[in-house]
Amino acid sequence: MLATILHKPGDIRCEEVADPKIIHPTDAIIKLSASCICGSDLWPYRGLQTVDGPMHMGHEYCGIVVEVGSEVRTVRPGQFVVGSFCLSDNTCPHCRFGFQSSCVQREFMTGAQAPYARVALADGTLVATAEVPPDELVPDLLAVSDVLGTGWYAADAAEVREGSTVVVVGDGAVGLMGVLAAREMGAERIIAMSRHASRQKLARDFGATDIVVERGEEGVARIKDLTKGVGADSVLECVGTRESFDQALACSRPGGTIGYVGVPHGVTFDGQNLFFGQKRMLGGPAPVRRFLPDLLDRVLKGKIKPGKVFDLQLPLAEVAEGYRAMDERRAIKTLLRV
């Protein structure tokens, strides 16, 4: 089959690879309904993460089960499934505590920018829908696998609740999903920090009540103005740079919580600032598996349309253009037709 391989930074190709096979009895093989490119795929693409030889890319997926290993019990061929980008057994102490992304058997999904993929730990990772959903819901269901699940976790970790004042740092796909999540959780005020007109518009569509275009100290001052000098109850950090973390911490009120889901690169913390600032933090790779049943239900009932975050659709053969468009910020998120 033709699949996506990153050879070295900037060199991404759609090329012939072996079809995936069942390796462990707990594996499943799925035929993808669609795939997509994640903001985190840009780290190795930009050379900011080591690339040791050709890498199979893609960790967001949904599709039809075509084959299962002998020990798989909860999904069967013919079912439509969505899974998390973190593979988990969903039975260990960390999974049962709701942190499937720290499963003792954790693996990260790979090879999903392809027509077929192997999903390890299928029973603990995949959730099947009652029926095969209509094609028009595929982008929304695909979004649940990572980008929505991660934005949702940012809001959950930041303890967004009914009536909260929320700041979302980052107007990438995850930040926009964080806005949607905060609205669903009942936030009263959702301030999106964004400088790009098309992203501001989408943020408003997803539920942002205010847009702040300033960054750094000016951005923090603007947030303080908007919150009568108090700061936000919840801050969603959806970037992962030193500047974005500093901004997130400074926007949070004492006793407020920062949910951080941008993979930190070059970020350090000053202990005394945290101590005297009284900031609470929780982040990491999202335990999407915890949220999957609820999020699938919201999508299938038409309550949320997270698939609107895909503003570019390409056939898999043009995956290189999909990466370029996201790298150059011409696209928020690329859906790949497989």
Ligand SMILES: [Zn+2]
């Ligand atoms: Zn586990």
